[in-house]
Amino acid sequence: MGCAGCSIDGDGTPRGCGSKGHCSSGSCNKMNTYDWLSNLDLNDPSEYKMVEVSFKRGARKDFFVANPHTGAITGDLVAVEAGNGYDIGRISLSGELVRLQMKKKRINEDRVHSKVMRIANQRDRERLEEARSREKGAMIRARAISRNLGLEMKVGDVEFQGDNRKATFYYTADGRVDFRELVRAYANEFKVKIEMRQIGSRQESARIGGLGPCGRELCCSTWLSDFKSVSTSAARYQNLAINQTKLSGQCGRLKCCLNYELDSYLDALDSFPKKADRLRTAYYKYDLIKTDIFKGIMYYIQVLERGRGPIIAIHKDRVKEILALNRKKEYPEELGASTYATVAQEKDDHDFGDVTGHIELPAIAKKKKGRNKRRPNNRRGSDRRGSGSRRPSREGQSKTGDGPKNERRSGESKDKPNRDKKDGSKNERRPNKNRNNKNRNRPPRSNDDTKKT
Numbered sequence: 001m002g003c004a005g006c007s008i009d010g011d012g013t014p015r016g017c018g019s020k021g022h023c024s025s026g027s028c029n030k031m032n033t034y035d036w037l038s039n040l041d042l043n044d045p046s047e048y049k050m051v052e053v054s055f056k057r058g059a060r061k062d063f064f065v066a067n068p069h070t071g072a073i074t075g076d077l078v079a080v081e082a083g084n085g086y087d088i089g090r091i092s093l094s095g096e097l098v099r100l101q102m103k104k105k106r107i108n109e110d111r112v113h114s115k116v117m118r119i120a121n122q123r124d125r126e127r128l129e130e131a132r133s134r135e136k137g138a139m140i141r142a143r144a145i146s147r148n149l150g151l152e153m154k155v156g157d158v159e160f161q162g163d164n165r166k167a168t169f170y171y172t173a174d175g176r177v178d179f180r181e182l183v184r185a186y187a188n189e190f191k192v193k194i195e196m197r198q199i200g201s202r203q204e205s206a207r208i209g210g211l212g213p214c215g216r217e218l219c220c221s222t223w224l225s226d227f228k229s230v231s232t233s234a235a236r237y238q239n240l241a242i243n244q245t246k247l248s249g250q251c252g253r254l255k256c257c258l259n260y261e262l263d264s265y266l267d268a269l270d271s272f273p274k275k276a277d278r279l280r281t282a283y284y285k286y287d288l289i290k291t292d293i294f295k296g297i298m299y300y301i302q303v304l305e306r307g308r309g310p311i312i313a314i315h316k317d318r319v320k321e322i323l324a325l326n327r328k329k330e331y332p333e334e335l336g337a338s339t340y341a342t343v344a345q346e347k348d349d350h351d352f353g354d355v356t357g358h359i360e361l362p363a364i365a366k367k368k369k370g371r372n373k374r375r376p377n378n379r380r381g382s383d384r385r386g387s388g389s390r391r392p393s394r395e396g397q398s399k400t401g402d403g404p405k406n407e408r409r410s411g412e413s414k415d416k417p418n419r420d421k422k423d424g425s426k427n428e429r430r431p432n433k434n435r436n437n438k439n440r441n442r443p444p445r446s447n448d449d450t451k452k453t
Helices: 096-104 122-148 180-190 201-208 232-237 262-269 316-327 337-346 447-452
Strands: 050-055 060-065 077-081 086-094 116-119 154-160 166-172 193-198 278-280 285-292 297-302 311-315
Touching (some): 077 122, 086 096, 086 122, 122 166, 154 201, 166 180, 166 201
Antiparallel strands (some): 050 086
């Protein structure tokens, strides 16, 4: 960002203020407050002596007494009194607007005793920059120490004082945390005075900042100063689905924006009939399934023993008439002739053009499947059953042949034949179909032949 008063590089790009601090427009800071009276050339005879000072780009704000001799105005970086040393911040409001701001936050003037010391000099700016550069590393180290001590807490942010004498650790926890040992560990690690401050999850999101699902910066970090309770009834009144993921913000709680339009929905619901969950006609019953609050239309579904009936949209005025008849034990013939026309009006008519000849889709090349390719069958005994593919033939064996299977006959010896004897003779073996091709068409021997041999 670059304002009109910012310097410009050689290529014309504005450098910006560096710290992204308080401009007169107030668009660089968190929780911005625009001091519109400061730009007016008016002489205030009863000038208000209180000023509002923001620290760490608006993450924290406090009120101080402004001495006239300092000459500090809105937008100046000033050094203010602190409990231990001094701190450096930027004046965000001055004059009568501070009175209104203190009244809004319910702060009494008698409770403000700290004063503005002086306008920050170059040395103060350097020390402030040094303090801000230590915060990120200190937060990472602080989380590691708390995890080693086994504490159920989360360090969300760290803020060092402008003079580097004090560090404030903001943490979130479900309950009370005994951090006495933790404070001693932090003091030995960072060599400064330690202050622990517990905050809620919404305050943590306000300090860290971020973007919401709407695409804008979080409301809690830009303008929302008070956090009102949000319940699921706000979503029910607005006909929103009770989905915890969609209804929760980055802080893990229900979104604050659920309360923004709740009053408008409640005012619109006052004109709808009460106890209109079921309507009766002479032939059917209808149950309420949906309500369009701003259109004034109520959707009913026909109750059937089996299946699902048609959905009918009825105006709320017609629903009131039918309810009045049902209380008198009178049932109309139908819900209304204009009812079905309402449903037809809600349907959008889509005109589809003829794009024949304008759009040509490329032809899809299909791969030809191999019909003769057999799938390998690895099941054991597939050759014996005569089903599936054959096993690959060995060397010296025939790849063809549809002869009979080599089955063991009854009465045959189970012992393996001895090929070589001492006298050199060999046992006669039954011809195998895979051994010689000349025996492929030879018929099998019958049981009678086996007995004769």
